[in-house]
Structures are given as structure tokens and as C-alpha cells.
Amino acid sequence: MNCNVVKGTRDFLPxxxxxxxxIFSTIEKVYKAHGFVQIExxxxxxxxxxxxxxxxxxxxxxxxxxxxxDFLDEIDFxxxxxxxxxxxxxxxxxxxxxxxxTVPFARFVVAHRNxxxxxxxxxxxQPVWRADxxxxxRYREFYQCDCxxxxxxxxxxxxxxxxxxxxxxxxxxxxxxIKLNNRKILAAIAQMIGQDDKxxxxxxxxxxxxxxxxxxxxxxxxxxxxxxxxxxxxxxxxHLEGSAQNKISNLKEVFSQIEIGQKGLEELESVFFxxxxxxxxxxxxxxxxxxxxxxxxTGAIVEVKCEETVMGSITGGGRYDNLTGIFGLKDVSGxxxxxxxxxxxxxxxxxxxxxxxxxxxxxxxFLNFGDKEVSQCLLSATELRGKDVLxxxxxxxxxxxxxxxxxxxxxxxxxxxxxxxxxxxxxxxxKNMVSGEQSNVVLAELTDYICQALGA
Amino acid sequence: MNCNVVKGTRDFLPxxxxxxxxIFSTIEKVYKAHGFVQIExxxxxxxxxxxxxxxxxxxxxxxxxxxxxDFLDEIDFxxxxxxxxxxxxxxxxxxxxxxxxTVPFARFVVAHRNxxxxxxxxxxxQPVWRADxxxxxRYREFYQCDCxxxxxxxxxxxxxxxxxxxxxxxxxxxxxxIKLNNRKILAAIAQMIGQDDKxxxxxxxxxxxxxxxxxxxxxxxxxxxxxxxxxxxxxxxxHLEGSAQNKISNLKEVFSQIEIGQKGLEELESVFFxxxxxxxxxxxxxxxxxxxxxxxxTGAIVEVKCEETVMGSITGGGRYDNLTGIFGLKDVSGxxxxxxxxxxxxxxxxxxxxxxxxxxxxxxxFLNFGDKEVSQCLLSATELRGKDVLxxxxxxxxxxxxxxxxxxxxxxxxxxxxxxxxxxxxxxxxKNMVSGEQSNVVLAELTDYICQALGA
Numbered sequence: 019m020n021c022n023v024v025k026g027t028r029d030f031l032p033x034x035x036x037x038x039x040x041i042f043s044t045i046e047k048v049y050k051a052h053g054f055v056q057i058e059x060x061x062x063x064x065x066x067x068x069x070x071x072x073x074x075x076x077x078x079x080x081x082x083x084x085x086x087x088d089f090l091d092e093i094d095f096x097x098x099x100x101x102x103x104x105x106x107x108x109x110x111x112x113x114x115x116x117x118x119x120t121v122p123f124a125r126f127v128v129a130h131r132n133x134x135x136x137x138x139x140x141x142x143x144q145p146v147w148r149a150d151x152x153x154x155x156r157y158r159e160f161y162q163c164d165c166x167x168x169x170x171x172x173x174x175x176x177x178x179x180x181x182x183x184x185x186x187x188x189x190x191x192x193x194x195x196i197k198l199n200n201r202k203i204l205a206a207i208a209q210m211i212g213q214d215d216k217x218x219x220x221x222x223x224x225x226x227x228x229x230x231x232x233x234x235x236x237x238x239x240x241x242x243x244x245x246x247x248x249x250x251x252x253x254x255x256x257h258l259e260g261s262a263q264n265k266i267s268n269l270k271e272v273f274s275q276i277e278i279g280q281k282g283l284e285e286l287e288s289v290f291f292x293x294x295x296x297x298x299x300x301x302x303x304x305x306x307x308x309x310x311x312x313x314x315x316t317g318a319i320v321e322v323k324c325e326e327t328v329m330g331s332i333t334g335g336g337r338y339d340n341l342t343g344i345f346g347l348k349d350v351s352g353x354x355x356x357x358x359x360x361x362x363x364x365x366x367x368x369x370x371x372x373x374x375x376x377x378x379x380x381x382x383x384f385l386n387f388g389d390k391e392v393s394q395c396l397l398s399a400t401e402l403r404g405k406d407v408l409x410x411x412x413x414x415x416x417x418x419x420x421x422x423x424x425x426x427x428x429x430x431x432x433x434x435x436x437x438x439x440x441x442x443x444x445x446x447x448x449k450n451m452v453s454g455e456q457s458n459v460v461l462a463e464l465t466d467y468i469c470q471a472l473g474a
Numbered sequence: 475m476n477c478n479v480v481k482g483t484r485d486f487l488p489x490x491x492x493x494x495x496x497i498f499s500t501i502e503k504v505y506k507a508h509g510f511v512q513i514e515x516x517x518x519x520x521x522x523x524x525x526x527x528x529x530x531x532x533x534x535x536x537x538x539x540x541x542x543x544d545f546l547d548e549i550d551f552x553x554x555x556x557x558x559x560x561x562x563x564x565x566x567x568x569x570x571x572x573x574x575x576t577v578p579f580a581r582f583v584v585a586h587r588n589x590x591x592x593x594x595x596x597x598x599x600q601p602v603w604r605a606d607x608x609x610x611x612r613y614r615e616f617y618q619c620d621c622x623x624x625x626x627x628x629x630x631x632x633x634x635x636x637x638x639x640x641x642x643x644x645x646x647x648x649x650x651x652i653k654l655n656n657r658k659i660l661a662a663i664a665q666m667i668g669q670d671d672k673x674x675x676x677x678x679x680x681x682x683x684x685x686x687x688x689x690x691x692x693x694x695x696x697x698x699x700x701x702x703x704x705x706x707x708x709x710x711x712x713h714l715e716g717s718a719q720n721k722i723s724n725l726k727e728v729f730s731q732i733e734i735g736q737k738g739l740e741e742l743e744s745v746f747f748x749x750x751x752x753x754x755x756x757x758x759x760x761x762x763x764x765x766x767x768x769x770x771x772t773g774a775i776v777e778v779k780c781e782e783t784v785m786g787s788i789t790g791g792g793r794y795d796n797l798t799g800i801f802g803l804k805d806v807s808g809x810x811x812x813x814x815x816x817x818x819x820x821x822x823x824x825x826x827x828x829x830x831x832x833x834x835x836x837x838x839x840f841l842n843f844g845d846k847e848v849s850q851c852l853l854s855a856t857e858l859r860g861k862d863v864l865x866x867x868x869x870x871x872x873x874x875x876x877x878x879x880x881x882x883x884x885x886x887x888x889x890x891x892x893x894x895x896x897x898x899x900x901x902x903x904x905k906n907m908v909s910g911e912q913s914n915v916v917l918a919e920l921t922d923y924i925c926q927a928l929g930a
Contacts, residue, residue: 058491084539
């Protein structure tokens with residue numbers, strides 16, 4: 019009998035859970051500090067909610083769940099061979115697994131619009147599923163950690179998200195760089211060369227600049243229908259260097275006749291102004307080549323990279339002006355970010371940045387010397403738990419060596435032994451598992467003794 | 475565009491999340507205090523892992539996930555009509571959604587047997603899915619909160635689980651009753667009338683005693699093949715009353731010739747002995763009619779009912795001697811319990827036992843009087859967050875009334891106002907939202923002032 023997990027999914031052992039929980043709780047702590055509240059949505063959503071929201075490629079990566087019961091009742095078998103797979107799978111499946119947290123959140127906002135207070139600041143930490151080809155660092159089931167502010171146009175929301183990124187990575191002790199751009203600036207570039215309709219093509223190419231270089235980007239732009247003159251117009255923009263303020267000043271001239279460009283620059287300038295006020299630790303770079311794949315972004319877009327190890331984007335997000343529109347609620351602007359917990363995990367693991375005591379679970383193990391002695395252990399253990407100490411009583415009077423090995427494997431700092439002799443003397447032997455030191459302690463003072471030892 | 479959830483699934487609003495997290499964290503706190511460590515398993519499992527583990531009825535309730543890609547490639551269309559649905563669905567689907575946490579845990583133990591220390595004490599809090607007909611209190615997606623000790627036969631494990639139940643419901647302030655029985659005693663009853671093979675039939679009938687009464691149970695037993703004499707033999711057992719010790723003494727005589735019965739009574743007696751030592755608050759009743767549906771139980775079985783409101787079993791569990799056997803690892807005994815978070819939620823809601831301050835999220839909102847004043851708010855808010863205060867700055871300089879409504883809706887205890895006049899005077903106005911009292915505070919002392927006010 020096979021005991022493997024499904025390809026692309028993972029079991030998490032206790033030590034991995036400790037590390038994952040450390041990341042989740044750090045993110046959650048910062049979200050809460052900024053007044054975000056938690057929601058959850060179901061793993062199962064109607065396919066009508068999910069389909070068409072993630073592009074054609076996304077539709078293919080949706081996990082579809084079979085209708086229960088006799089789902090073939092209505093299939094026309096006579097014509098089955100002429101039907102394509104897509105139609106048949108739509109017939110036999112009406113539900114799918116959540117693909118991200120953003121679309122379910124948009125549905126949630128519309129469904130509960132009368133129960134929530136706007137601006138609504140929510141966070142959500144749940145798994146998502148994608149029928150992707152598994153690779154190193156790419157899983158079919160993985161967690162997303164999102165926060166969004168919906169129902170407010172204010173750029174202070176963008177500022178708050180940058181502050182959150184800064185605080186999370188400070189707590190995690192990871193040096194990162196934030197890349198900031200604005201979709202309106204990308205739109206202005208397309209408009210400048212009179213190719214508004216090619217916005218996506220252009221941004222997809224520009225996005226590759228730091229990977230493939232300027233020359234290759236140019237030939238791709240040509241392939242997508244830009245001419246020499248177009249590229250000449252764009253070129254100086256892509257070569258802009260210097261500080262964010264410098265780039266902004268230059269672009270103000272370049273976009274002097276393009277309203278959407280001016281608007282994008284104003285937004286950026288305003289965000290940089292507040293960020294400076296807050297004196298964030300994380301450097302923020304205005305990166306005009308940053309595009310981000312998702313088409314629903316309309317304003318600020320942001321991505322975070324680790325400066326200490328090679329890893330793709332570990333956090334990203336942006337502003338969307340009409341995400342709830344697809345569910346019938348118009349003119350509600352939102353902005354959000356998502357921390358990539360799995361990649362952050364890999365960074366912290368590579369750099370050995372997880373706290374040293376992260377695997378500390380049980381603090382005291384009472385060894386078991388038999389039925390008579392164990393009753394006292396149960397009582398003393400209960401008393402210690404009353405003082406918030408994490409305590410186990412070894413369940414069997416196994417060989418001492420085996421019990422000690424158990425305590426060692428669990429990295430337990432203290433072991434308590436109450437054998438027949440100790441019981442008669444009203445004492446316990448406390449062993450410090452790090453120093454090896456043993457002390458005799460009167461039973462009535464055992465709780466105080468251990469609490470003090472753990473506090474030291 | 476529909477914005478509803480799938481039938482039988484739920485969105486959780488922030489106030490519901492607060493209540494759910496209260497239950498989860500209470501359970502988790504107790505698990506950790508007893509040295510249990512957390513694991514997670516994937517939502518998606520191979521159907522071969524899941525099928526046949528939950529009985530025929532369970533197989534029908536499994537959610538099956540469509541294979542991605544051209545899953546119909548290997549279907550023989552010519553013969554399709556003669557194939558039944560079950561076969562076809564097996565062809566087009568290889569994965570399913572987790573139905574409970576116990577079978578995935580058994581798989582986990584076998585897969586990672588070389589990476590874990592036995593006895594292995596794990597807890598797991600994750601959702602499960604069942605394609606059941608939705609009803610009040612019955613969902614298609616719901617959380618289970620399990621803990622198990624695997625790799626130890628000791629009855630101290632049963633005792634620890636009873637202690638955990640006692641502690642969890644004490645923390646939750648719910649009066650409950652624990653019902654305890656042992657599968658070996660049920661086996662002894664079947665053996666006593668020479669009907670070992672009818673164990674399941676008999677237990678299913680006996681289980682209904684408090685619902686349908688003795689007479690109806692007798693006629694059901696007859697339907698299932700027991701004769702008058704058999705029933706006469708069983709009758710006095712079902713009528714046993716008095717204390718647990720009383721029932722055990724009586725049964726010792728009844729089962730004097732039945733080894734498995736003697737063993738079951740010994741186990742029960744031993745558990746009751748230790749429970750008495752620990753002086754648990756929760757009454758524990760030896761209920762010989764308690765059967766529990768799952769066939770993998772082999773020793774102690776336990777169920778918990780709320781004494782203050784009408785609700786089915788809110789926690790249950792038992793010992794299983796060979797659950798990992800199905801994945802190829804023999805002779806590993808385990809015992810575990812599962813808290814039913816949804817039902818516990820309903821009990822606490824009905825009895826209004828959730829803590830009064832459960833919806834307290836944001837503690838301070840800074841009102842927004844415009845671009846100039848808001849910079850100071852951002853700085854003061856950041857300083858307060860450094861002291862672990864949960865703080866928001868209202869993102870827009872909206873009408874004062876709207877901003878106040880926001881703070882009110884979020885039950886925020888303090889609002890801070892820094893308008894033009896305050897900014898010039900280097901002051902802030904702090905409003906206590908409960909008393910309505912307003913105080914002028916020097917900006918440099920704002921953090922201390924609020925920390926003190928919140929502490930009071």
C-alpha cells in the first residue's frame with residue numbers, strides 16, 4: 019500500500035510546522051498591528067466564480083471537482099466522441115478548488131457588502147491549488163498570505179502596505195529590496211507611441227529587461243509589432259537611472275503631454291513622500307520595468323526580492339480599481355499584497371535565519387518508573403501545566419535509556435525522575451539536559467524550581 | 475454574476491473568525507501543554523489512500539478531483555454505456571479531498587516512520603470535505619481538531635486524553651459529560667451469546683438505547699438475527715445502573731468466563747483509577763451503550779456531550795490497534811480524540827459564552843484631517859505599534875462623522891485627533907469611545923498616555 023503524497027503536495031513534519039508557523043505568525047502580527055481583520059473563504063468555489071478570472075492559462079490550471087452522484091445522466095453518449103473534453107468536464111463538474119485568495123475575496127466583499135465596514139482591511143492566510151507542473155519551489159498546494167484594503171482610493175493605503183512589508187522582513191531578519199512601479203506609467207509608454215492596445219505586449223517585454231538585456235527586449239518588441247521609431251522613443255525611458263526622484267523628474271518632461279503618465283508620476287511621488295516621512299529600513303526602488311502579470315492592476319504595483327540569496331519575487335501586489343465589478347459591485351478600488359510563504363521559508367532556511375529555539379516544544383518530561391510512581395508524576399505535571407509549562411509524562415515504564423532518548427530527540431531542556439526512593443523521600447530528581455547537572459528537589463517545591471530554571 | 479458560496483460551505487466574517495480562533499487556540503494551547511506537536515497533510519490525497527477506509531457510505535461521500543488534461547484519452551467509448559459510473563469516475567479521477575484527519579495521519583506515520591520519535595504525539599487542525607447533504611450543523615467543508623498518541627499501548631494515554639477534554643471545556647467554560655466505554659466489552663457481549671460475527675449489528679442497535687428505548691432496541695436486535703434467549707442474556711447488562719465502579723463489579727461476574735470482557739473491564743478500571751487521582755472536573759460515565767460508528771476502534775471509546783444545551787456529540791475518539799496496518803506498518807497502537815469545532819461554536823453561541831472582548835481588534839484609530847496633519851499621525855501610529863498596540867490611521871480625510879462611524883463600527887476604544895490647531899500646539903486630542911471623555915495630550919507623551927489608558 020502506497021503511503022506517498024500526491025505529486026506537488028507536501029506533508030509537514032513538526033519541525034517544518036514550527037518554521038512555517040513562525041512565518042505565518044510574524045505576518046499575522048504585523049497585519050493585526052495595522053488593524054487588519056481575518057476572514058476565510060471555502061476551498062470549494064463554483065466554477066462560474068473561478069473560470070475566466072485568471073486568463074486562459076489559469077483556467078487550465080484550475081482543479082475541478084466531480085459532481086457527486088450519477089453525473090453522467092445527462093450526457094449524450096451518442097455524440098460523446100464529437101464533444102471536446104472541455105465541454106464534458108463542464109458537464110460533470112460544477113465546483114473547483116480556490117486558485118488564489120483575491121478572486122474569492124472580491125466575491126466575499128460583494129456577498130457581504132452590507133455586513134462589513136468600508137474601507138475594509140482584511141487578511142487571509144489559506145492554501146490555494148493549481149494543477150501546475152511541479153518544480154523545485156513550485157507546488158500544487160501552497161499557502162498565500164494576503165492583505166487588502168478595499169473601498170478607499172487613498173495612497174496612504176499603498177504607504178501602509180510598504181510599511182507592512184518593511185516590518186515583516188525586519189522581524190524575519192531578511193534584507194530585501196522593494197521595487198515599485200505604477201501601471202499608469204506603463205500605460206503612458208504605450209500611449210506615447212500610439213499603441214494603447216499593445217500595453218500588455220509591451221509590458222511583458224519590458225518586464226524581461228534585467229533577465230535578457232536591452233537588445234533582446236528590442237527584438238521582442240519588434241516581433242510584437244513595434245517599429246524602429248517606437249523603440250527609439252521608448253529607449254531613453256528604459257535607460258533612466260539615478261534616484262526615484264530623479265527618474266520621476268525626467269519622466270515628468272517625457273510625459274508632459276500624457277495625462278495618465280502625469281497621474282502615475284503624481285501617485286508615485288506622493289507614496290515616496292510618505293515613505294520618506296516614515297523612514298523605512300527597506301530600500302524602495304522605482305523600477306519602470308516592473309510589470310507584474312495580472313491584468314487587473316490599475317495603479318501602484320510592487321514586488322519584493324531578497325538581497326541576500328537568489329530567489330524570485332517573495333512578495334507582490336498592487337492596486338486594482340474594479341475587481342469587485344465582475345461580481346456586480348462597481349467603483350470599489352482596492353490595493354493588496356501577498357507574501358509568498360514558501361519562498362520566504364526557503365530564504366530563511368538557506369540563510370539559517372530561523373530562531374535557534376524554534377523546535378522547543380515540550381519543556382519537561384517526567385520519566386515513568388511504574389504504576390505507583392507515575393501517579394505522583396501526573397499530579398506534578400498537572401501542577402506545572404497550570405503555570406503554562408509544556409509537560410509530558412512518558413506513558414510507559416520503558417527502559418530508562420529509551421525514555422531518555424525520547425527526551426533527547428524532543429530537545430527537552432529538563433527531565434524529572436521520581437523513582438521509588440524519591441517518592442518515599444518526597445523528592446524528585448531534576449536533570450538539566452543541556453548541562454547534565456542533576457538536582458534533588460522537594461516535591462512541594464518542584465513547580466517553583468522548574469519555573470525558575472526555565473525563566474533563567 | 476452570482477456571489478454565493480457553494481452549498482454546504484461557508485464564508486467566515488471577521489467576528490466569526492475571532493470566535494473560531496478562540497476555540498482553535500484554546501484547544502491548541504491544551505494540546506501544546508501536553509507536549510503534542512503539530513503536523514499538516516495535503517488536502518489532496520490519492521483516491522487509493524482514501525477509498526475503502528470509511529465504509530461504502532464513506533466512499534460515496536468522497537469529493538473526487540478531475541484529472542487535468544485530456545483525461546478521456548483512455549476511455550473506451552464503444553463500451554461506455556455498459557460501464558457503470560463508478561468505474562468511469564475512477565478512470566477520470568485519481569485524487570480526492572481529505573475526508574478526515576485520521577487516515578491521512580496513518581499514512582503520514584508510515585511515510586515518515588524514520589523521521590518521528592515514538593510514542594508520537596501529534597495534533598492537526600485542518601478542514602475536511604464530505605459530499606454530504608447539507609443540514610443545520612452539517613457542512614460539506616468543516617474543520618477537525620485532532621490529537622493522537624501513536625506507538626504506545628499504555629492506558630496513561632487514554633487518561634491524558636480525558637484530561638485534555640476536561641481542560642479544554644474548563645477553559646471554554648462549558649459544562650460537559652464524558653461517556654466512556656471499551657470496544658472489548660461490546661465484543662464480550664457478542665461473544666457471550668455466541669454471535670461474534672454480529673458485533674457490529676449488536677453495537678449499532680445498542681447505541682440507540684437512549685434514543686428509541688429498550689423495547690425498540692429488542693425488536694431491532696431480533697430483526698438482525700438474535701433470538702429471545704440472546705436478548706434475555708443481554709438485557710440485564712443494558713439495565714445496569716449506579717457508579718462506574720458498580721457497573722464494573724457487576725460485569726466482572728457476568729464476564730467471568732469471557733477473557734476479552736475481563737480485559738476490557740481491567741482497562742476501564744485502570745483508566746478510572748488514574749482519573750480519580752487527577753480529580754478531573756468533568757463527570758465521566760461508564761456508558762455500556764456507547765458504540766461509535768467507526769470499525770477501527772479496538773479499546774477505549776469516548777464521547778462528550780454538552781450538559782447545558784441540546785447538541786449531539788461535540789468530541790469523540792478512541793483506541794485503534796492497527797490503523798497504520800492498511801499502509802503496511804503493523805502492530806502500532808494509537809489512541810486519539812477529535813474536537814468538533816463547529817458544534818462547540820454553536821454551543822458557545824447559544825449559551826453566550828464567548829468572551830465579551832472577543833471582537834476587540836484595532837485599539838486606536840487616528841482620524842485624518844488632511845495631508846499635512848496625517849504625516850504626524852503616521853509617525854505616532856508607528857511609535858504605538860512598536861509598543862504592541864493595534865493602530866489604524868484612517869486613510870482619507872473624509873467627513874469627521876464618517877470617520878467616527880468607522881471607529882464605532884470597529885468597537886475601537888480610543889480615537890486620536892490631530893487637526894491643524896493640535897499640530898501647531900504639539901498636541902493630540904484622545905477620545906475615550908466608551909466614556910466619551912476627551913483629553914489633550916502632548917504629542918511626545920501620546921504613546922505613554924495611550925499605553926497606560928489601555929492597560930487600565
